[in-house]
Amino acid sequence: MHKPSEEELKHLFGFRAFRKGQKEIIAKILAGHDVLAVLPTGTGKTLCYQYPSRILKGMTIVVSPLLSLMEDQVHQLKAMGEKGACALNSHVSFRDRERILASLNDRSILFVSPEMLQNREVTASLSRVRTGLFAVDEAHCISQWGHEFRTDYLKLAQVREELGNPPCLALTATATEKVQEDIISHLKLERLSRCVHSVDRPNISLHIKKAGTYEEKELTLVQTVNQLKGPGIVYTATRAEADLLAVKLRHRCGLRAASYHGGMEKEDRLLVQQQFVRDETDVVCCTNAFGMGINKPNIRFVVHYHIPQSPEHYVQETGRAGRGGGQACAVLVYQEEDRHLPLSMIVSDLPTDDEIDLLYSVLKTVRPGAGPPTADEAVKSCVSSESKERLLCFYLDQEGLIGEDGRIIMTNAGSSKQRLKNRFQKRKKEKESQFFSMESMVKDHESCTRELLLNYFGEAKTVSPVPCCSSCGDSPFSFQMVKTSASEGTGEAGTSWESLLSRIFHQDIGQKRTGHH
Amino acid sequence: MDVEKWLFLTMTERLKGQRTGSGAVYLLNGKRSSQTLQDASLFYVLPLTGSLKHRSVTDVHGILSTLAASGLVRETDRGLIDLTREGLSMKQKLDTTYTLPEHYNAGRFEWNGEADWFWKRLSLYIQSLSSVMAGIKTFIPIQYDYSVQSWVRDNFPSSRQEREDAAASLYSELSSILSALSDEYASLFVRRLSSGHRAGESFTQLAGETGDPNFTYIRFRSCLHFILARLSESRSGKKYILQNFMKPEEERTLMSRSARETLDLLLEGKTMKEIGQIRRLRRSTLEDHVVEITMMHSGFDASRFVSSSKLELVKNTAEALGTNRLKVIKDTLGSDIDYFTIRLALAEMKGDPHAQTF
Numbered sequence: 089m090h091k092p093s094e095e096e097l098k099h100l101f102g103f104r105a106f107r108k109g110q111k112e113i114i115a116k117i118l119a120g121h122d123v124l125a126v127l128p129t130g131t132g133k134t135l136c137y138q139y140p141s142r143i144l145k146g147m148t149i150v151v152s153p154l155l156s157l158m159e160d161q162v163h164q165l166k167a168m169g170e171k172g173a174c175a176l177n178s179h180v181s182f183r184d185r186e187r188i189l190a191s192l193n194d195r196s197i198l199f200v201s202p203e204m205l206q207n208r209e210v211t212a213s214l215s216r217v218r219t220g221l222f223a224v225d226e227a228h229c230i231s232q233w234g235h236e237f238r239t240d241y242l243k244l245a246q247v248r249e250e251l252g253n254p255p256c257l258a259l260t261a262t263a264t265e266k267v268q269e270d271i272i273s274h275l276k277l278e279r280l281s282r283c284v285h286s287v288d289r290p291n292i293s294l295h296i297k298k299a300g301t302y303e304e305k306e307l308t309l310v311q312t313v314n315q316l317k318g319p320g321i322v323y324t325a326t327r328a329e330a331d332l333l334a335v336k337l338r339h340r341c342g343l344r345a346a347s348y349h350g351g352m353e354k355e356d357r358l359l360v361q362q363q364f365v366r367d368e369t370d371v372v373c374c375t376n377a378f379g380m381g382i383n384k385p386n387i388r389f390v391v392h393y394h395i396p397q398s399p400e401h402y403v404q405e406t407g408r409a410g411r412g413g414g415q416a417c418a419v420l421v422y423q424e425e426d427r428h429l430p431l432s433m434i435v436s437d438l439p440t441d442d443e444i445d446l447l448y449s450v451l452k453t454v455r456p457g458a459g460p461p462t463a464d465e466a467v468k469s470c471v472s473s474e475s476k477e478r479l480l481c482f483y484l485d486q487e488g489l490i491g492e493d494g495r496i497i498m499t500n501a502g503s504s505k506q507r508l509k510n511r512f513q514k515r516k517k518e519k520e521s522q523f524f525s526m527e528s529m530v531k532d533h534e535s536c537t538r539e540l541l542l543n544y545f546g547e548a549k550t551v552s553p554v555p556c557c558s559s560c561g562d563s564p565f566s567f568q569m570v571k572t573s574a575s576e577g578t579g580e581a582g583t584s585w586e587s588l589l590s591r592i593f594h595q596d597i598g599q600k601r602t603g604h605h
Numbered sequence: 606m607d608v609e610k611w612l613f614l615t616m617t618e619r620l621k622g623q624r625t626g627s628g629a630v631y632l633l634n635g636k637r638s639s640q641t642l643q644d645a646s647l648f649y650v651l652p653l654t655g656s657l658k659h660r661s662v663t664d665v666h667g668i669l670s671t672l673a674a675s676g677l678v679r680e681t682d683r684g685l686i687d688l689t690r691e692g693l694s695m696k697q698k699l700d701t702t703y704t705l706p707e708h709y710n711a712g713r714f715e716w717n718g719e720a721d722w723f724w725k726r727l728s729l730y731i732q733s734l735s736s737v738m739a740g741i742k743t744f745i746p747i748q749y750d751y752s753v754q755s756w757v758r759d760n761f762p763s764s765r766q767e768r769e770d771a772a773a774s775l776y777s778e779l780s781s782i783l784s785a786l787s788d789e790y791a792s793l794f795v796r797r798l799s800s801g802h803r804a805g806e807s808f809t810q811l812a813g814e815t816g817d818p819n820f821t822y823i824r825f826r827s828c829l830h831f832i833l834a835r836l837s838e839s840r841s842g843k844k845y846i847l848q849n850f851m852k853p854e855e856e857r858t859l860m861s862r863s864a865r866e867t868l869d870l871l872l873e874g875k876t877m878k879e880i881g882q883i884r885r886l887r888r889s890t891l892e893d894h895v896v897e898i899t900m901m902h903s904g905f906d907a908s909r910f911v912s913s914s915k916l917e918l919v920k921n922t923a924e925a926l927g928t929n930r931l932k933v934i935k936d937t938l939g940s941d942i943d944y945f946t947i948r949l950a951l952a953e954m955k956g957d958p959h960a961q962t963f
Contacts, residue, residue: 159749167743184751335814347809353659353822358747362804365745585788585795586780592731592800593776594738 090118090143100142101168107132113257113283114139117221122256122277124227124268126284129261129407134161137223137257138170138197146220146254147172147196151205153226153238155179156357158199160381170197176210177201189213194220202240205247219254224275227258228400231270232515234263235400235522239482245276261407262287262400265546287403287545290553291410293417294537295564296530300423306336308421309391312564313341316389316417318370321379323405325394325429327351333373333393348374379405385412389564392420395530397430398522399544417555417564420530427527434519438512439476446470447480448505451489451496460496463489483508536560608820611703612656613668614688614696617678619650622687623930626673626680630665633657635716637859639897643952646900647929651712652705656823658715703820706790706827708834717859720829722852725753730850732799733757734772739801747799760849774846782835782847786828793821794828860901867894868902877910892945899952907953911946918942919950 092114097103106114109127116123117140127133141148152158158175165173172195174188189210192198196217204210228234230241248256258271263284272280299305313320322337324330327349334347346369348360357377363369365384372378376396387409396402402420410416439447447470454460467480484490487504491497529540537557539549555562590596616629624644631641635655645654657665669686672678677692688696714720729748736744746754762768783791799805808818811825836848858865870880877891899907907916919942922934934947 163745163749167745169743180751331809331818334809339814346807352807352809354749355747356807356809358749359799359805359807362745362747362799363806366804368803585783585792588792588795589776589780589783591802592735592795592798593772594735595773595776 091115092118092139097139100139101135103135107135109283109285110135110139113281116281116283117255117257118143120255121279121281122258122275123281123283124258124271124277126260126263126268126287128285128287128289129404130289130409130411131285133225133259133261134165136259137221138165140221140257141172141195141197144194144220146194146218147192147198148221148223149214149219149251149254150197150199150223150225151202151241151244152199153202153229153236153241154380155201156354157380158201160361162199164381164383165197172196173199175199176204178203185210192217194218202238202244206240206243211247211250215251219251221257222248222251222254223257223259225259227260227271227275228263228267230274231263231267233266233270233518235398235519237515239478242274242482245274248275262403262545264544286542286547286550288538288542288547288549288551289407289410290551291413291415292406293415293553293555293562293564294406294541294557295417295419295562296533296537296558297419297421298423298531299421302423305393305421305423308419309333309393310337310340312389312391312419313337313343313371315564318343318389319364319367319384319387320371320389320391321387321405321408322371322373322391322393323376323378323396324373325375325426327375329393330373330375334371337371337373343370344368345371345373348372348378350375350377376401376405379408382408384408386414387411388414388416390416390418392418392422394426395420395422395430395523396526397433398519399526399529399541400522402526403541403545419564422530427523430523431520434516434523437473437475437519438516439471439480439508440512441509443471443476444505444509444512448501451501452498460498462494463496464494466496479512480508483511533559607817608703608823609657609660609668610672611696611699612653613665613672614677614692614699616650616653617672617686617688618693618696619648619653620644620686621648622681622685623928624648624686625684626666626669626678626686627684629686630662630669634660634662634665635711636662637716637861639864639893639900642859642897642900643948645712645716647951647954652710654712655716656711658711658718658721659822706824708786708831709823709827710830710834711826714830714833715826717852717857719833719852719857720826723833723850724829725750726756727847727850728798728805729753729757730761731775732801733761734768734775735800735802737801738768738772741801744801747805771846778845778847782832783828785835786831790824790828790831793825794832797825858901860897861894863890864894864897867891868898871895871898892948896945896948896952899949907949911949915942915946916950916953919947920954923951923954 092106092111094105097106108131109125110132113123113125113136117136125136137148137150152161155177158177162173162175172193174196176185176188176198178201180188188198224244229236229238230244231237248254256275256277258275258277260271263271268282268284271277297308299308309322322333324333330347330349334345337343337345346360346363348357360369360372361382364372365382390406390409392402392405396405406418409418447466450461450466450470463481463484467477467484471477471480487507488500489496489498489504525544529537529544532540536549536559542549612633613629616633620629628640628644631638632644632650632654633656635658641654645651669678672692673680676689677695678686679689680686725748729746732744732747748754762771783794793811796811797805808821808825812818812821832847833851836845836851839845860868866884867880870883875883877888880886881888881891895907895910899905919934919938922937923929926933926937928934929951931944931947935942935944
């Protein structure tokens with residue numbers, strides 16, 4: 089049996105040592121076990137499937153829920169020399185899909201969206217190639233107790249079976265006990281090895297501050313950023329605020345600050361991402377759309393300019409700091425009224441009773457000559473968001489209301505309408521209670537924040553790092569963080585376009601050769 | 606109030622209450638259909654057509670809803686849109702802030718994807734060339750499109766000498782073309798480029814403290830339009846390396862593939878009826894094609910389908926009534942003249958400005 093070793097690690101990837109948890113997970117996978125790995129954000133999940141992909145016979149499939157993240161991962165792996173990395177999702181054209189499916193081999197690491205795995209032709213093509221490892225990233229999406237439930241994840245066990253039941257690696261950064269049980273049962277994990285690591289990141293100190301006014305909030309941000317310089321991330325609740333704060337920070341702190349959010353063009357988003365990774369930008373002000381695909385070891389602070397939707401969100405977002413092991417801090421500054429936005433977002437993500445009533449009246453409508461409506465059409469005409477559409481289609485199907493041809497079979501309706509309403513009510517309550525947990529943690533200025541956070545995830549605090557958190561009396565400025573001179577000015581500002589252009593093409597004066605035309 | 610709303614208000618004003626909200630959305634979003642082709646010319650909105658091609662149809666519809674909700678645009682019972690009085694004064698107010706950049710022509714360079722094609726290949730090529738010359742072997746590409754990446758791979762110079770030559774040529778060509786623009790515009794273009802030393806800047810960054818990122822986008826695209834216009838002018842004369850990055854001519858047409866096939870058969874001398882049998886298409890579909898072809902090729906003789914006198918009659922009526930609305934013209938002319946004749950006549954009146962002749 090093949091065992092992972094430091095020599096091999098050095099030989100294959102150029103790293104000298106495994107990070108916490110990696111070696112054990114890799115060894116279990118190579119031994120043919122199914123593995124549930126709970127590894128805190130920023131501790132190197134990629135290697136857990138990348139390493140086995142080099143050893144195991146057959147390709148590696150990685151199920152990943154976010155399209156933009158998938159593309160980032162593929163390009164990062166390619167830049168590391170992993171030529172077999174490729175992605176299959178709804179953005180990939182039909183021609184490219186055929187090309188990718190035809191070129192799969194043992195060295196392939198195929199990132200695929202769960203939706204794509206519902207396509208029969210795709211799974212048929214995949215099952216013609218041997219799969220060595222079936223990895224499920226963000227595995228908590230399979231559980232409705234998790235903070236981002238994705239119905240398509242529930243169908244993964246069946247796909248895995250069609251692919252000949254290859255060993256499965258379920259990866260997540262945050263999973264309570266309940267979520268872990270869901271992952272194990274829904275993915276049908278057998279010969280199971282659980283590798284659960286603490287969500288605690290001792291090198292990140294946690295600070296929470298209440299602001300009475302918006303001015304006060306802004307002042308805290310400016311002070312924090314002035315002190316810590318960067319690289320850092322500031323999470324805001326809205327896109328407009330992200331843009332606004334970036335301008336403010338440039339002005340008031342003289343830093344290179346950029347904004348990032350889902351409303352920006354794709355190329356714009358890539359540019360900001362690359363500037364940040366290359367240390368050309370000090371601070372990124374952004375919505376939670378930013379950070380997933382970022383592989384940056386030296387982030388020194390994460391500021392939350394609002395209360396996150398759940399402790400899961402908080403842990404994931406703060407976890408982007410200090411990946412390289414250096415001391416980092418998380419600062420959360422909030423105002424009392426910050427609770428309205430996350431609460432209204434929870435409501436707007438789920439179908440309401442009214443929408444379900446409307447849906448059922450549409451379902452009953454039989455147009456003369458056309459027969460019953462298709463589920464897709466009916467659902468689309470009643471709700472306005474994609475997440476609601478997905479949820480409704482999934483549960484209509486579960487209730488047996490959708491026929492082979494995709495049309496509605498109303499005779500099966502029974503009391504399903506009330507069940508649907510109850511289900512979404514319950515889901516709303518769960519999400520609200522996740523937010524309330526976050527909120528009470530934020531408002532508790534007495535108890536140790538780190539301990540509260542660990543308790544939420546069913547853990548006890550075992551180490552007491554210094555600095556720890558604001559409740560323990562530590563301020564983000566109370567310890568000496570070595571200031572980097574990140575802000576050497578923009579360097580390029582004021583440079584003429586002519587000289588910028590000549591730098592791009594390496595036509596610096598003096599080096600310019602003659603004789604060109 | 607940002608530039609995208611201004612674009613929508615401007616489009617609405619130009620359509621003179623004769624088109625639906627979707628009609629305006631399709632024009633701005635650059636949908637390819639014989640209807641939008643015709644409307645772009647009829648209403649003189651070519652420079653705006655396709656200006657919001659980088660947005661989704663839903664996004665552009667969203668602009669309309671916002672404008673309607675704030676009472677700037679109204680929709681009649683029949684779905685036609687027009688500016689309200691407030692809308693008109695808002696538009697006039699915005700006209701003092703926004704104006705289309707001098708060289709901007711979305712209908713020519715965005716609608717058929719030419720600017721997009723050019724920029725994606727050029728920017729990735731330059732990033733790769735600059736990085737390799739700086740000794741950086743691996744980097745994350747600034748363009749994720751597989752087709753763009755493989756184009757650059759296939760066209761990338763393999764030897765050091767070839768790379769140095771390519772860099773020198775591109776540098777001198779870009780310097781000389783950009784010199785014809787103001788420094789402000791030339792800077793937008795250069796600062797957007799990624800190289801071995803730095804990643805390009807986002808539109809928010811390029812816009813600066815007070816600017817509108819969306820307007821900066823429009824201004825940046827006008828630089829691309831200017832460069833492309835330059836390169837097209839001298840297609841036959843001076844040769845530029847930059848011309849290699851242009852979308853091949855045969856892929857630049859706005860004509861749908863199906864209309865193209867119909868045209869080929871027409872040129873072989875086949876009749877409409879024969880083509881209908883060969884291609885198993887309905888008469889109405891072929892009529893759409895003929896209208897589209899008439900729009901695209903100013904040399905195409907529509908009188909082989911409808912008598913010249915009828916076409917003249919329609920043109921005169923349209924001018925006298927001052928409208929391009931088919932229904933109004935049809936009601937005036939009565940049952941003698943069918944919709945196909947009217948559409949054909951209107952298509953002839955306003956040919957496509959980048960129409961090719963035979």
